[in-house]
Amino acid sequence: MRKEECFYLGKIAKKFSFKGEVLIYLDTDEPELYENLESVFVEHNKHLVPFFIETSSLHKNDFLRVRFEDVNTEEDADALVGNAVYLPLTMLPKLSGNKFYFHEVIGFEIEDQRLGVFGKITSINDSTAQPLFEVLNGEVEILVPMIDHFLVKIDRENKKVIMNLPEGLVEMYL
Numbered sequence: 757m758r759k760e761e762c763f764y765l766g767k768i769a770k771k772f773s774f775k776g777e778v779l780i781y782l783d784t785d786e787p788e789l790y791e792n793l794e795s796v797f798v799e800h801n802k803h804l805v806p807f808f809i810e811t812s813s814l815h816k817n818d819f820l821r822v823r824f825e826d827v828n829t830e831e832d833a834d835a836l837v838g839n840a841v842y843l844p845l846t847m848l849p850k851l852s853g854n855k856f857y858f859h860e861v862i863g864f865e866i867e868d869q870r871l872g873v874f875g876k877i878t879s880i881n882d883s884t885a886q887p888l889f890e891v892l893n894g895e896v897e898i899l900v901p902m903i904d905h906f907l908v909k910i911d912r913e914n915k916k917v918i919m920n921l922p923e924g925l926v927e928m929y930l
Contacts, residue, residue, distance in 0.1 A: 757797055757804050762842035765790065768798070769819065770837055776827040780820045780841050787814055789849060799840040856910050858882065864915045866891050866900065869908060874898070874926050877917065898929040
């Protein structure tokens with residue numbers, strides 16, 4: 757399994773018991789969706805390694821207490837602490853309406869209700885306080901804030917993100 761075919765679920769935060777159990781921090785708004793997993797991919801030395809789950813249960817809202825097959829000691833668990841955990845993209849719950857996953861809208865056209873289509877979304881920058889659509893218009897890169905108030909519609913059928921942007925936001929780049 758390649759990383760591009762997966763999504764980041766969380767990180768093995770710490771050991772839980774001296775029988776090899778670990779706590780996985782779940783980076784999700786709905787941790788209960790991941791309570792009964794059969795397996796996960798753990799990133800180890802830049803490779804995704806499948807780990808099969810014997811038992812798991814939610815622990816303090818954001819953590820999943822897990823006992824992996826063949827991880828039976830503190831030393832085994834120590835080797836996993838700090839590693840990222842992934843699942844295949846096919847396991848992402850389907851979103852509808854104006855909710856979307858960042859990877860889902862890459863390649864979509866972006867349209868302003870006033871200006872019409874002004875480019876294609878090439879990536880999303882979420883390293884800033886406010887995530888930004890990175891949009892390519894010819895050779896010009898336009899940064900568009902992902903603000904719910906500006907978002908009109910995610911048109912999956914026509915691969916478009918329709919927005920109502922403040923006047924001048926797009927024009928200052930062109």
